[in-house]
Amino acid sequence: MNKTNKTLHNLVDGNLYSRYSGLLSLSNISLHLIDTNGDILLEFNPSPDFCKLICQEDEKRICTDYLSRLKPGKGDRFNCRHGLENIVLPVVINDKTIGYIVGAQVYLPGNEYRKYLIDIMGIAKEKKLEPEFVAKAIAAIKTTEENKVEVHEQLCNHIAKNISYDFSESINSTDKAITRLSIEKEMLEKKILDLEAKNMSLVINPHFLFNTLNSIARIAYFEKSHTTEELIYCLSDLLRYNLKQDDELHTIGNEMDNIEKYLYIQKVRFKNRLEYDIDIAEDIKPHRIPNMIIQPIVENALIHGISPKRDGGKIKISAEKYKDKIDIFVMDNGNGFPKEVLQSLQQSESKLGIGFRSTDKRLKQYFGESYGLKIVKSDYSGSTITISIPTKPNARR
Structure with a gap:
């Protein structure tokens, strides 16, 4: 090169x-x-x-x-x-x-x-x-x-x-x-001001938000607050990604980039109480998945698994590719879901249950009943959630 x-x-x-x-x-x-x-x-x-x-x-x-x-x-x-x-x-x-x-x-x-x-x-x-x-x-x-x-x-x-x-x-x-x-x-x-002046149905509010965040990041740079600068850029990317309201499939690679920014921000917050590892093979990253499927699972692992534990813990995200499917694993070594939370996850009428069930439903709507979300385990040694999608682009939506 x-x-x-x-x-x-x-x-x-x-x-x-x-x-x-x-x-x-x-x-x-x-x-x-x-x-x-x-x-x-x-x-x-x-x-x-x-x-x-x-x-x-x-x-x-x-x-x-x-x-x-x-x-x-x-x-x-x-x-x-x-x-x-x-x-x-x-x-x-x-x-x-x-x-x-x-x-x-x-x-x-x-x-x-x-x-x-x-x-x-x-x-x-x-x-x-x-x-x-x-x-x-x-x-x-x-x-x-x-x-x-x-x-x-x-x-x-x-x-x-x-x-x-x-x-x-x-x-x-x-x-x-x-x-x-x-x-x-x-x-x-x-240039953005020049485009806005043309009055051609531009999106104002998100632009104002991201422009403001980037301006604050520049100030942080000049003040040599490099961690703050990096946090602001990560937050800007997170907000932009999360604000996407389309119903398109996104690559697993893009989802992992988004999750890594989220975990970076949380790492600054929790310091030594949080460790994380994302291990996704390159041949898996181009495969596509509905937007914002994995991040809420990671957030639940942090809130219910790692956060209550005195010494914190580790979140690991990995994936395995088989002949007809890909399994994505979100694992933590925290305390596991509390009994009442685990019961809530299994009840459609609860807020937590609705979140997990809706995620599972979205996956099944895209890919069929053979795929979806599963709580493999949740006990004193931690929790493991799997997300299954097909290896071939046979989406049903």
């Missing part, structure tokens, strides 16, 4: 997502950073399941329609073979294209009819999928007004330019924190 590609990958591995969290709240349609080979480096906003699980040969690589449009130094806006609107914008440094910002993957109102022309049975046979899954994935593709796609294109363009700036500064500066602050100042204070 040459110096240019190594620097780009280092940026993706850092706080790149956090830097754009305020801006990303303005749009909920797909947006990715890819390299020049078409490999997805960072998924800012997820693709529709139809694009991710059916059109793409690999979940980590964009589809062939995009690949044919990647031209150094040139942007594009085009309709794919199925009629979806797509955006491609180059990330350029020193006249060299190092990657692309791509996204949209929605229907404009005038093209929505084309979703009904897609050959469901042909695709199901070719991809070896259930026709019902293909049909529901097609039905879930969003239809978005032209003005909102135009705003999204401006977001893509702005992010592409700022990543170029970030890349350039990272080569020439040893102080990446200063680079980040410069980007945030330009991005959050200048």
